[in-house]
Amino acid sequence: MTQPNGPQPRPGILDIAAYVGGEHQGHIRLASNEGALGPSPKAMDAYAAAAATLHRYPDGASAALRGAIAKRFNLDADRIVCGAGSDEIISLLIRSYAGPGDEVLYSQYGFLMYPIGAKSVGATPVTAPEDGLTASVDNLLARVTPRTRLVFLANPNNPTGTYLPASEVARLHAGLPPDVILVIDAAYAEYMNKDDYTAGEELVEKFPNVVMTRTFSKIFALGSLRIGWCYGPAGIVDVLNRVRGPFNVSTAAHVAGIAAVEDAEFLDRSRRHNEQWREWFSATVRQLGLTVHPSVTNFVLVDFKGQPAGKDDAEAARQFLKARGILVRQMPSYGLPSCLRVTIGTEQEMRAVADALRDFLKG
Numbered sequence: 001m002t003q004p005n006g007p008q009p010r011p012g013i014l015d016i017a018a019y020v021g022g023e024h025q026g027h028i029r030l031a032s033n034e035g036a037l038g039p040s041p042k043a044m045d046a047y048a049a050a051a052a053t054l055h056r057y058p059d060g061a062s063a064a065l066r067g068a069i070a071k072r073f074n075l076d077a078d079r080i081v082c083g084a085g086s087d088e089i090i091s092l093l094i095r096s097y098a099g100p101g102d103e104v105l106y107s108q109y110g111f112l113m114y115p116i117g118a119k120s121v122g123a124t125p126v127t128a129p130e131d132g133l134t135a136s137v138d139n140l141l142a143r144v145t146p147r148t149r150l151v152f153l154a155n156p157n158n159p160t161g162t163y164l165p166a167s168e169v170a171r172l173h174a175g176l177p178p179d180v181i182l183v184i185d186a187a188y189a190e191y192m193n194k195d196d197y198t199a200g201e202e203l204v205e206k207f208p209n210v211v212m213t214r215t216f217s218k219i220f221a222l223g224s225l226r227i228g229w230c231y232g233p234a235g236i237v238d239v240l241n242r243v244r245g246p247f248n249v250s251t252a253a254h255v256a257g258i259a260a261v262e263d264a265e266f267l268d269r270s271r272r273h274n275e276q277w278r279e280w281f282s283a284t285v286r287q288l289g290l291t292v293h294p295s296v297t298n299f300v301l302v303d304f305k306g307q308p309a310g311k312d313d314a315e316a317a318r319q320f321l322k323a324r325g326i327l328v329r330q331m332p333s334y335g336l337p338s339c340l341r342v343t344i345g346t347e348q349e350m351r352a353v354a355d356a357l358r359d360f361l362k363g
């Protein structure tokens with residue numbers, strides 16, 4: 001593929017379909033897995049106070065934010081790297097460790113930034129089929145080749161809402177050659193309450209080839225500020241610090257992130273709210289006759305497959321909801337065309353989506 005005029009980008013760049021985020025114009029925005037309760041009021045205050053220093057460059061080392069994260073999650077601050085969203089961390093990892101001819105492996109319904117990142121450096125994205133809607137360790141390991149450089153596992157996964165238990169993640173790591181990096185993308189980790197779940201910290205502590213990525217965009221509800229971070233072995237942290245931009249996280253993001261991560265009460269409330277309304281919404285929509293795939297995250301997949309003709313069309317349902325000002329995400333780009341992904345919002349929002357789905361099925 002080439003562009004009609006002007007300089008051509010590197011091979012493979014024009015094979016990338018630009019990432020299209022969730023829609024923005026609507027009263028009820030449940031298309032992007034944003035935190036239902038908005039940010040902690042303490043984070044909003046800290047953000048506002050940062051206005052007085054807008055003329056100053058931020059601390060390029062993100063030291064205070066790394067310190068607050070380390071304290072909250074009981075980690076070593078020197079092994080944390082902060083970035084402009086975990087998107088940046090994902091792309092830094094791929095840029096640093098993969099190039100033309102290399103392969104980046106991930107699971108069938110994995111996050112779209114993995115193939116975008118791979119293609120942007122001339123590497124080949126490789127997918128492994130899932131078992132139902134859950135990543136399969138056997139299928140991932142079967143697709144490792146001498147060219148594999150990184151394996152991405154979103155745990156829990158977006159958009160399926162499923163997770164792999166710690167024993168399966170350990171089995172995946174144990175099956176990888178030592179020169180392949182396992183990236184555990186734990187963007188939704190804070191929503192988890194399962195005893196057999198781990199975001200992977202203990203693997204990062206033990207092995208030089210495991211990285212865990214996290215974000216402030218989900219339960220901390222600071223998506224607009226673009227704050228992500230990773231926890232990694234010293235060697236990988238050193239590499240990421242060499243390639244990242246010098247001031248990749250703003251002062252406003254630092255101070256709001258610190259306030260958010262220190263507000264344990266708000267975090268707890270957000271987690272309880274999410275669980276309550278995820279379970280309510282799932283049960284209510286199942287009673288309407290739709291399939292709702294079990295989720296451990298702040299979103300659910302509603303599946304229209306098997307509905308009577310005309311009611312089995314997820315895109316028609318999306319448009320019906322949109323006409324009521326309700327934005328949800330249709331998932332054809334992930335290979336799930338019969339599904340809508342609905343983020344868990346406020347009580348009022350969840351009741352409105354359930355009512356609209358009822359009307360769609362009736363109408």
Ligand code: PMP
Binds near residue numbers: 084088111157158
């Ligand atoms: N990983 C996963 C699995 C996600 O769902 C998302 C957000 N959609 C991200 C990473 C990126 O989040 P952010 O860049 O906002 O940190």
